[in-house]
Amino acid sequence: xxxxxxxxxxxxxxxxxxxxxxxxxxxxxxxxxxxxxxxxxxxxxxxxxxxxxxxxxxxxxxxxxxxxxxxxxxxxxxxxxxxxxxxxxxxxxxxxxxxxxxxxxxxxxxxxxxxxxxxxxxxxxxxxxxxxxxxxxxxxxxxxxxxxxxxxxxxxxxxxxxxxxxxxxxxxxxxxxxxxxxxxxxxxxxxxxxxxxxxxxxxxxxxxxxxxxxxxxxxxxxxxxxxxxxxxxxxxxxxxxxxxxxxxxxxxxxxxxxxxxxxxxxxxxxxxxxxxxxxxxxxxxxxxxxxxxxxxxxxxxxxxxxxxxxxxxxxxxxxxxxxxxxxxxxxxxxxxxxxxxxxxxxxxxxxxxxxxxxxxxxxxxxxxxxxxxxxxxxxxxxxxxxxxxxxxxxxxxxxxxxxxxxxxxxxxxxxxxxxxxxxxxxxxxxxxxxxxxxx
Numbered sequence: 001x002x003x004x005x006x007x008x009x010x011x012x013x014x015x016x017x018x019x020x021x022x023x024x025x026x027x028x029x030x031x032x033x034x035x036x037x038x039x040x041x042x043x044x045x046x047x048x049x050x051x052x053x054x055x056x057x058x059x060x061x062x063x064x065x066x067x068x069x070x071x072x073x074x075x076x077x078x079x080x081x082x083x084x085x086x087x088x089x090x091x092x093x094x095x096x097x098x099x100x101x102x103x104x105x106x107x108x109x110x111x112x113x114x115x116x117x118x119x120x121x122x123x124x125x126x127x128x129x130x131x132x133x134x135x136x137x138x139x140x141x142x143x144x145x146x147x148x149x150x151x152x153x154x155x156x157x158x159x160x161x162x163x164x165x166x167x168x169x170x171x172x173x174x175x176x177x178x179x180x181x182x183x184x185x186x187x188x189x190x191x192x193x194x195x196x197x198x199x200x201x202x203x204x205x206x207x208x209x210x211x212x213x214x215x216x217x218x219x220x221x222x223x224x225x226x227x228x229x230x231x232x233x234x235x236x237x238x239x240x241x242x243x244x245x246x247x248x249x250x251x252x253x254x255x256x257x258x259x260x261x262x263x264x265x266x267x268x269x270x271x272x273x274x275x276x277x278x279x280x281x282x283x284x285x286x287x288x289x290x291x292x293x294x295x296x297x298x299x300x301x302x303x304x305x306x307x308x309x310x311x312x313x314x315x316x317x318x319x320x321x322x323x324x325x326x327x328x329x330x331x332x333x334x335x336x337x338x339x340x341x342x343x344x345x346x347x348x349x350x351x352x353x354x355x356x357x358x359x360x361x362x363x364x365x366x367x368x369x370x371x372x373x374x375x376x377x378x379x380x381x382x383x384x385x386x387x388x389x390x391x392x393x394x395x396x397x398x399x400x401x402x403x404x405x406x407x408x409x410x411x412x413x414x415x416x417x418x419x420x421x422x423x424x425x426x427x428x429x430x431x432x433x434x435x436x437x438x439x
Contacts, residue, residue, distance in 0.1 A: 112171075144190070
């Protein structure tokens with residue numbers, strides 16, 4: 001595959017943005033112009049280039065809005081939202097009161113503001129809601145509910161629901177681009193941000209938690225209350241699916257233990273986050289710290305030295321400390337041991353599960369992780385668990401199906417339809433040339 005940047009890290013993150021072009025999250029020329037202004041592994045130039053494109057897209061959106069051009073305004077606001085997300089991506093907000101934390105919050109707010117302007121122009125209704133989470137601390141989880149347009153609704157049935165869980169570094173506005181084909185296929189799409197994610201992290205500093213089944217339970221409780229309060233939405237609580245990619249795949253699998261979850265789609269999830277830690281740092285050094293032979297302060301010093309020599313490691317350590325609410329790099333790495341699907345954590349999962357792996361993953365050992373997940377789904381019948389192995393980038397071979405979001409949506413919707421008993425009529429001409437087209 002052709003590379004835009006020499007480093008796998010920047011190349012992957014660039015493709016992540018470019019991959020959203022078919023779903024109104026980017027335009028090709030704008031991305032290529034940004035790439036031309038970015039120095040490989042230089043966070044400052046990354047920020048500047050994407051901020052510039054975000055400003056331009058926002059101006060185009062305002063211009064189209066004044067002209068009454070709803071389609072162009074929607075597309076440009078959506079692109080501005082994604083570019084503002086990208087501009088703030090390399091910022092590290094782990095230090096309270098630091099300029100980076102304030103900038104990360106500002107970028108998140110600006111991305112959300114543009115996105116809401118664009119979402120208001122979608123053909124289906126979009127509800128911006130808040131899920132009560134920690135009433136004592138005044139923390140609610142922001143969420144969007146995207147309803148399918150009337151022409152896309154499945155005839156003769158209530159609206160099935162896809163709940164999308166974000167991962168370690170996503171914001172929920174990005175989840176729309178990845179899952180935007182769900183409402184077009186008759187599904188309601190619910191996205192949200194939990195502890196350690198998006199604006200919950202940026203605004204409230206609420207740290208991530210490994211027992212994400214608790215968070216999913218709160219979300220499903222809210223969904224039930226919403227259905228009872230707004231019967232006109234016609235949502236089907238008997239057909240609720242849960243999906244996530246990368247760390248979001250881990251969260252989805254933890255949440256799938258809730259009996260209210262129907263099919264679960266776990267895209268390129270890790271089995272044990274500690275494996276990620278040992279893969280990206282020295283297993284020997286981590287072993288010395290685990291056994292108490294190296295003090296935390298010494299370990300921190302070594303990790304900080306290594307991170308200044310390796311920009312990707314510096315970003316990964318900074319992000320991990322921020323997500324977990326920890327000041328020590330060593331403590332953040334050791335915190336990863338709590339994020340595991342082992343120890344019988346998948347024993348309560350009974351729903352159908354689609355697990356995928358990506359052989360060109362930037363972060364994981366995908367074939368090993370996927371197989372361990374499937375093996376631990378002991379209470380899911382063989383006919384209800386499925387493995388999707390992708391090798392080439394166009395087949396979903398990159399982590400989280402970057403570069404192949406359309407294929408991901410196709411595979412996911414087919415899986416959900418199958419287990420929800422949704423049958424669609426074949427299109428004219430699928431076994432030959434379309435009607436009206438001559439050879």
